[in-house]
Amino acid sequence: MKIIIIGSGLAGLSAGYKLCKSNEIIIFEKDREIGGMAASYCQDYTGKKYFIEKYYHHIFRSDSELLALINELGLERQMLWLKGKNAYFVDGKNYPMNTPPEILRFNPLSVTNLVKLGLLVFRIKIINDTTSYDRIKAKDWIIDNAGKSVYENFFAPLMKSKFGENAENISAAWLIGRVKIRSDRGKEGEKLGYLRGGFNSLIKSLEREITAQGGKILENKEITEIVIEGNIVQGVIADGTFIACDAVISTVEPGALDALTKGKLGALHETLQSIRYQGTACALIGLDKRLMENGNYWLNIKADVPFGAVIEHTNFMPFEDYGEHLVYVTSYFQNEKDVLWMQKEEEVLDSYLKGLEKMFPDFSRADIHWAKLFRRMDTAPVYEQGYLEKVLPFAAGPSGLYLAGMFSSTNYPERSMNGSIKAGFESANFFIKKDENCDVCWLD
Template sequence: MSNIVIIGGGLAGLAAAYRLSDEHHVTVVEKDDALGGMAQSYHIDDHTDDYYIEKYYHHFFSSDTELMGLIDELGLTGRLQWVRGTTGYYWSGRAYPMNKPLEILKFPPMSLLDIFRLGLLVLRTKLVRDVRSYDDITAGEWILKIAGSGGYNNFFQPLLNSKFGSNADRVSAAWLVGRVKIRSNRGAEGERLGYMRGGFQHLIAALADSIRERGGRIITGDGVKEILMEGGRVSGVKLEEGTLSCDTVISTVPPLTLASLAEPGIPGFDPGAIHYQGTCCALLGMSKPLMTDGTYWLNIKADVPFGALIEHTNFMPASDYAGEHLLYIASYFQDHDDPLYTLGQEEVIEMFLDGLEKLYPDFDRSAVLWWELGRDALTAPVYETGYAGHILPYRTNIDGLYLAGMFSEANYPERSMNGSVRAGYEAADAVVRNS
């Protein structure tokens, strides 16, 4: 029986703990007060006890088999909902729906030839068996080759810019092919997306309960400061308060964070090889909807400090949220000196509300009942060309040190809840194989 500490109580850490806690002594250490990591939720406590909403917008796809299997094992399948997630594109002063082929044909900046070539690109991605073979070519180069400059300039480039900012030109075609493959799996009426009624908080809470029932321990509000080694192998972790002895550590934190915990370093591990980007995402609770045409996800090409609007209550009913309408204002940043990261919360919200007014002159600020601002610097790897060569292994060169997270094979070429659950399972299997 191994004595295992898992660093991080996001989905990767909880999935690994869920797999291991039956047979081993497992302790999950999470620095935040709440579990869930990137899939964590706000508790809006002025209302009902059960009003949870994710800090960052979340849904999943029918190909997310590990996540759905876990939801099933935890007896939560009754909460699963498959809903048509309507999308739109804001261009030149108005929002265009982009769900049905006819709507796409009517998107003004694209000519018929552009749309034909866009269709060709989608078909090409469906035939790709190994996305890794697209790792060394940039998304931009590949789009230009297959879809031409019309499709690139008027469709993909604004999306790439809003998702990756100054790193957009470096993102690989593998990332794009992976995304288009998943997203193009839609019928004539649009794409169905998965969600857990009441929020993914139910999944996180059920996982934590199940880990505890199996004898696992979960510590929150106290981060790991150092991974302790003795004779070249893991011997424990130092927390803010005290030390835990163990023979095995599974780290789920980003590589740069791991490097700061494992001084003087891990042989063969370059913590800077994978670049991460940050997210700045506001959530507004409103007395009325913003996108009255029912759009769930709106991509934006306009001079505003955000790249997408996601109206959650055009996806799930507002009645699940005390009748309030929930709008995410989403934006990514590449550098830690970006104003989205450095400005005060009120200033960012003010910038975002100004942007909303620019897009929707009828937007009524008094409809905003409350807001939250989520900001994290390390929220997603940037899938640059050559990324596949930097994927981190589940087992490291240090005895007893294992890794699982957004940087793992399971999360290539895009990170997801499913990928992190699978990474957690894979790391757990590697521990079992080697113990």
């Protein structure tokens, strides 16, 4: 069967990997390189060539599909589990947030409110099904269960930095999912996973497996239409040329899918239009000196600066792997009118550097080797109250059209690499199951 996959992120590559042995696979990627949001940037400023993700990434212990895929591809020797120090920068002060005694020293909350925060986290840990929390706003749920001060002084700045003006509409289901994953610490405290050599190794390994089986991955090739006639997929259009195929797996964001299918997805059309995505403007900076001397990996920020977090990669991964210090400075933004999207790259970088100068008196621009800004509009669904109803099915309606990506059920209530790999596999299963049953019934 000839299957066209739109998008070479982890969802598209995982689907291609599962299907390439018994099908003709062509993956179309509109960017110049593959990997989508998990793609890397190649740097050799210090004469040592290395790959580093354009957007900070790590693995959680619960990422079972991702970890199994790493093993299957023979990359397990590159897997590291490391402690990354977390802190919260509130009104000019750095609060370490790694152990219960440290959290008890978080002065913006009184002891009573710290106890309420602890009880809320405990409550979250024992919730197994978030479905009934999807229609409740996180803000209301936190205030009802832990009080206004816990919301305003702890959660509100974090949610504002993640969802901007949409923060107050985010569902309690998202919050519960997020806190659960970050509080899964075990006896030794939280350890995060990372692949030595970066997630580029995973992307390249998937590419090798697909192409070794005769699959094709075409970079810089944007699909402009999915051609559907009589409710059956006929093929796609790229560069003005029609390419026939038996089936399409689309991994593109819902608004873009709606445009590609020219509104032919019937009942799904309105849902596709109603799902909101947010963007990310993430600066990656190579430095001569450490930025956070206290060893922080992840710093959440409540301060008057244009970013919400600073992530010092080389306070997590060994400096020697890179030969320079690597820092991400990042912010989400909500729409195309945001300055982080409208401004030129150098203007955004300048505003971020001014923010760093304000927060870190020892930081000097003279220490910068290089700085890059990576930004995209489609980096995460906005998990608003009631979002669960909008989760897209794997089979889109028209015969031969399948969907897998951040909008899939495997990425609810928070998107991740694991969720997209699982979505890619789920979409591939439609073909594998049908292959097992009969040769032609996939045309149903």
